[in-house]
Amino acid sequence: MDNGAIENLLQTRVLDGKRIAEQIQNEIKEEICKWVDRGHRKPCLKAILVGDDPASKTYVGKKMIASESVGVDSEAIRLPSSISEDDLIEKIKQLNSDDSVDGILVQLPLPEHVSERNVCNAVDPHKDVDGFHVTNVGRLTLNMDSFIPCTALAVIELIKRSQIETFGKNVVVCGRSKNVGLPISLILHSDARNECPGMEATVVLCHRHTPPEQLEIYAKTADIIISATGVVGLIKPHMVKPGACVIDVGITRVKTPEGKTKLVGDVEFEGVRKVAGAITPVPGGVGPITVAMLMSNTFKAARNLAATKATEQQ
């Protein structure tokens, strides 16, 4: 390795998502503690898990553990994959009208015979801690206060806490999923709004029909690359501008030659880290922060609902 390469390796920051998630959760834990000291009940989260997809079970499990550690009351409601859309929506309506519940989330994906859109729209938008209800999507688009999907919030929080500059910078987002790529793009190009400063970046949103040679051209101009596609090895070293920040939101389970499963992202980590100025690993990058942001959204729902109840009683 020549001196230049060594120097770059020394300068590359591997952004520690686990540490940031712990930091966020400690802050939330403290705030919830004060909240309960002021006479409120603990925030309450209900997670609906339909069927028994192993990855979904792992994620819901992580959400339950995080809830426990920050002082959120949580319950995983398990329903069979044979459940009808109507019955699932009926269950959601019960939780909507239950005053002891602040946050509701339905773990995705759902079985094929159930419309995810109908189910997400059945959740009371005030309890929609995933930010998937059409009202919250519309409000985010208009830069109004809303619940923002946890993965998008996680990327934004990671950028802010790592002091990555976004104002006037070029960002390439790979992947246009409604719950990840799209909201990330919306926030990154946002201008200043009342309660939070905008990110003010120029955003290019690439997807499966972006020709590979075009993706390379866009990526090479980017100060920040965010990849959320589930395409293993999509982002290669030659596509990255030296010093750029590379955020990997992809999570794919692959089998190792020894027959174990391991998690890999969209980014060729070992190669790209030699070029990038900052990079997130998988696992231990965006994933853990996603769970911390769910806690943040749940506490926000609890505060909003308590405030609404207080004004109703006046």
Ligand SMILES: Nc1nc(=O)c2c([nH]1)NC[C@@H]1CN(c3ccc(C(=O)N[C@@H](CCC(=O)O)C(=O)O)cc3)C=[N+]21
């Ligand atoms: N309604 C709904 N809301 C979601 O927020 C939602 C969802 N459905 N469906 C699936 C995705 C994915 N997701 C993750 C949560 C935690 C990690 C996480 O903690 N990852 C760890 C390790 C995970 C592991 O060990 O398997 C890491 O990256 O280091 C990752 C991904 C939430 N999602």
